[in-house]
Amino acid sequence: MQTLETLRRRIDNARDMQSVVSAMKVLAVVSIRQFERALESLSLYNRTIELGLQTALMNRPRDAPLPEPDGGGSLLALVFGSEQGLSGQFNEQIVSFTRDCLEESASERVTVIAMGEHVVYRLAAAGLPASASFSIPGSVAAVGQVTHGLFTRIDELRGEGLADRIVLYYHKPRSGASYRPHQRQLYPVDPRYLRELEKREWLSRSRPVFTLEWRELFSALVRQHLLAALETAFAESLLSENASRLFSMQVAEKxxxxxxxxxxxEFNNRRQADITSELLDIVAGSGALYEAEDEYLGI
Structure with missing residues (x-):
């Protein structure tokens, strides 16, 4: 049986761990709220870009064809994992999902870029070694900076012929603390989406006008659309990661x-046993003392 001092140390260590878990729970909740607000802002920004694309497409010249889907060629896979641990099966799930999706892909050449330190070695273990990796931003303010750095690298890979198609693999939040793996084609922009925008009714009587050359305007809008999609993927992945971490911390706390x-x-039982033992020793000592006294007095 353990001593009281050993049990006291174990209780103190457990309480220290309890404090750490509680702090991580609070940080996860705060991060979830921040990224929820970020996604609300990104939704409004995406809506603005969409209206711009709709305006451009309604004025599309006849000699400006929309991009057509191509299942072959080179594929750039952007896999969003976590930068920190204690997030449950977050990284394992997205790697498994990515591997299954790529096995069904018709692309001959696949280049993988990993987002997050903890997903890099899991991708390698799954036979999908990353050619490059980027750190996951730790705050809403850092998302834009990391996104622009990633976009620069994407432009370089497109120039090298390694990104005919670009697909994002990340976790998408659902209700509560749940999430699910999700894939989204980033480039080329889905022509069905563009045709739907082109045919969509404009809800105002007056239509916007523009003075830029059409291709220049359309290219700039598509670029902003892609940047916003990347930022949305980062924000949704980070929200899902923190939801996973919150759930893990709740389990750990319990x-x-x-x-x-x-x-x-166990501590109370041990203390009671020690007290009982001490009382028995006292009683036994008292009995021995009385016996010695009786013998001395000749009783």
């Missing part, structure tokens, strides 16, 4: 509570 309760019972 386990620690159960462990502390068990240690508390």
């Amino acid at each position: 386990n620690i509570d159960d462990y502390l309760e068990e240690l508390g019972r």
Whole structure:
């Protein structure tokens, strides 16, 4: 049986861990709220870009064809994992999902870029070594900076003929603390989406006008559309990561509570046993003392 001092140290260690878990829970909740607000802002920005694209497409010259889908050629896979640990099966799930999707792909050449330190070695273990990796931004403010750095690298790979198609693989938040793996084609922009925008009714009586050359305007709008899609993927992945971490911390907190309760019972039992033992020693000592006194008095 463990000593009281050993049990006391174990209880103190468990309480220290409980404090760490509680702090991580708070950080996860704060991060979730930040990225929820970021996604709301990105939704409004995406809507603005969409209206711009609709305006451009309604005025599309006849000699400006829309991009057609191509299942072959080179594929650039952008896989969004986590930069930090303690996020449950977050990275394993997205790697498994990516591998399954790529096995169904008709692309002959696949280049993988990993987002997040913890997903890099899991991709390698799955036979999908990353040619490059980027750090996951730790805050909403850093998302834009990382996105522009990634976009620069994408432009370079397109110039090298390694990104005829670009597909994002990331977790998308659902209701509550749940999420699911998701894939989205970033480039080329889905022609069905563009045709739907082109045919969509303009809800105002007056239509916007523009003075830029059509191809220049359309190219700039598509670029902003792609940047916004990347930022959205980062934000949704980070929101999902923090939801996963919150769930993991809730499970850990319950386990620690159960462990502390068990240690508390063991501590109380041990203390009671020690008290009982001391009382028995006192009683035994008193009995021996009385016997010695009786012998001395000749009773």
